[in-house]
Amino acid sequence: MIAEKFVLDLCAQAATALYNAKNMELQVSKTRREFIGDYTLVTFPLLRTSKKSPEETATQIGQYLKENFVQVADFNVIKGFLNISLSEQFWSSALCDMIATPNYGFVCNNGRRVMVEFSSPNTNKPLHLGHVRNNLLGYSVAKILEACGNEVMKVNLVNDRGIHICKSMIAWQRFGAGETPSSTGLKGDHLVGNYYVKFDQAYKAEIKELMATGMSEDEAKKNAPIIIAAQEMLVRWEAKDPEVYALWQTMNGWVYDGFEQTYRTMGVSFDKTYYESNTYLLGKKLVEIGLSKGIFYKREDGSVWIDLTEDGLDEKLLLRADGTSVYMTQDLGTAVERYGEFHFDDMTYVVGNEQNYHFQVLKLILKKLGYNWSDAIYHLSYGMVELPAGKMKSREGTVVDADDLMQAMVDEAREMSQELGKLDGLTAQEIENISKMIGLGALKYFILKVDPRKTMLFNPAESIDFNGNTAPFIQYTHARIKSLLRKAEGSPMVLNSCVNAKEVEIIKLLLEFADAVAQAGEQHSPAVIAAYAYELAKEYNQYYHDFPVLRSDVELQDRAQRLLIASQVATMISRAMGLLGINSPERM
């Protein structure tokens, strides 16, 4: 982009000089591969000012550029398109500049404070494939925003209270027989999740029994003893009943240990974790304030609502008739608490698109309460992950567990590597490390390369494919370059002014990195970075194969240039992959 901007600037100068055009909207883009040139000026928008034919205009500007700027080596005109070729000198010096810039592509502090919330698990079951997309997106977006110069705070919000956790607790009391993670060897979140499933099974059985006695389905659902027990437990919890509270803390503790392990494997982390059990009370206070200001209203049964019909939305519940809080209540509380603590310029929520409406309402309510910073809230709404068989349904057992999935990826990576003999002679520890980098990298890249907003299909078989547009392919390119650099240690790395066409392509890509980061930040899309990393790896592989004469030892000069370019490619690949939370192995 730096080169693109440069060309744009030259064209603007030319247009001003030739046609006295001011504030022209000039369009410069990369020249398509089938034409000769580096960048192309589209002359159509200029015609009104130049009052000449497209060809004439393009030729005039081209000649002006060639005569006045040494960086412009040549030009050609096809229809209304002016294709501009920059000089080899320009490319080699651009690359030199880039090499001289530490942390190229990353911006220093821009003074903005941003918060990114992601993960947001419930404490009644383990993380699944949907959470995987959430966590990877959140972590990567945070990294990218940081690279764009923001001060970033990564936060998690744990939904640790509510009827769901009570269900697991009830089931554990009834069927658990004192089981603990250490007594069963199960991860805490899996153990608790199992009881959640057991609750559901028992609940269904009771409904069936009641219906057999002639009760309607709705009635049976309300009157099943086990659900009543769960609801009673929730009331006792809100009253801080010591026995219930202790059990709640114990079981949540198991879950946190399990989550911690999953997060560590996944490679994500947080700067702060919020708990719904702490923020829902503040939410309730806000509801009172809203009531006193007349923004909310109370119905006869005591429930509190806000009427948003004038804004084209519905009426929304904020407090149940029994005074207990709902999702919106605590989210309001959490938002206000966070702003008070951090005074963010931007608050990104990484939450699935099934909650689009929720966030629309959240922003609106905050605004009505007088919090103008609600404009800073951005809902990064990602699409669902579907499986070839269809949707994930916990009831049908088609949920893909995050831990299982990651383990399967690592195992697969190890097997494939071993089959190819890539791991021969390495220690067990090295094998494990490399398998993890590859298996998890494959998973992460497979998910992150897709536009976050889109519903995506997760195909297990394809995700472990190590060819094509995948992380292993990119990692492999990186590892090979590292291998080259190890062998060439001590050799000089110098760029001469003579760069071939392939090298120019690579330099272009390298220069575009900064722009890719900025764009990914604006769009909150790691997919932009993924596409860039893949292009770079692919371009490099072609470069390597297109110039076989450079393969064997040739003159020092050629080797020196090759090494320099290779080294820059490796650096940029590694930086790009870093933004995706993916490791770039030195060998694989």
Place this chain on the structure above:
RNA sequence: GGCUCCUUAGCUCAGCUGGAUAGAGCAACAGAUUUCUAAUCUGUCGGUCAUGGGUUCGAAUCCCGUAGGAGUCACCA
């Protein structure tokens, strides 16, 4: 039904501030290795950009209609 989003090659996806003949990967087929690690590379095959209109020099991209799909409209979170 209301609102929001989606539909591009057999499959998975890019491309979207309007620009040239719409691109990758996978799958299929045909080739390339005295290498910097072949987990690679090259080539072939594959398209009515869901559909019908509109805007204009020019539309996959912007606007409207239609069809198909998803999400949401809970005293769940």
